[in-house]
Amino acid sequence: MILEALEYLTTPCPKWVRDMGYLREAIAIRHRARRCHADWAQHQTNTKDAILSAVRAYGHLPDITILGAGLCLDVPVQDLSPLTDRLTLVDAVRLRGVRLPRNARYLCQDIEGSAAALYAGTPPERPLADFQGPGLLISVNLLSQLPLIPTRWSDDPLLGHRILQRHVQSLRDHTGPALLIADAMRWTLDSKGAVLSQENIARQAGLPPPDQSWRWPIIPAHEAGKGPQIHSDVGVWHL
DSSP: OHHHHHHHHHOOOOHHHHHHTHHHHHHHHHHHHHHTHHHHHHHHHHHHHHHHHHHHHHOSEEEEEEETOTTOTTSOHHHHGGGEEEEEEEESOOOTTOOOOTTEEEEESOSSSHHHHHHHTSOOOOTTGGGOSSSEEEEESOGGGTTHHHHHTOOOTTHHHHHHHHHHHHHHTOSSOEEEEEEEEEEEEOTTSOEEEEEEHHHHTTOOSOSEEEEEEEEOHHHHTTSOEEEEEEEEEEO
């Protein structure tokens, strides 16, 4: 907790990122990833393999943009670098420790457009407008996270579904190829493994069955303690 608090106090970021909780969430994910390293390893490997498989199928690309880059634990940055002229990593906040090759850049911005707009009290900007072009656009383990904070700042009961659907539609509307890696189904389990609830995120987002999928124990038993476990089926869609 002390390390997390120090990181929170010393990480530079826009005011809306700090006030809305994006910085706190990013730091919490970093420390959970360390505690759950063995449980998350296969998911991270599968994600990297899916990204590299898609990129290699297209040959050398002028641009590759990664949405939801985070700490790049599931993004094969060094392997992607020689496969493109420019690699762009995007997330709300960049924590210390992310090392980039020479042809890479890291942009800190509101990917979907709703969060910063809610904070400022302005209409949301057009999602992903800055990334149009012939390059490959990849959304990485981001979709289910997009509505979480904005819905806490709004009393609109349909906002979460609209955010999910708008992100998928923005990927489909991209002028180049697009790849989506995201939670398709998520389960909440009690301490004995019994299902308490489930959420079909793919259906809410208007997605068909994924081209590929695997199980990810996001909050395994040892991390949950006496609290609920969370598991998801991660899907891959070529849009």
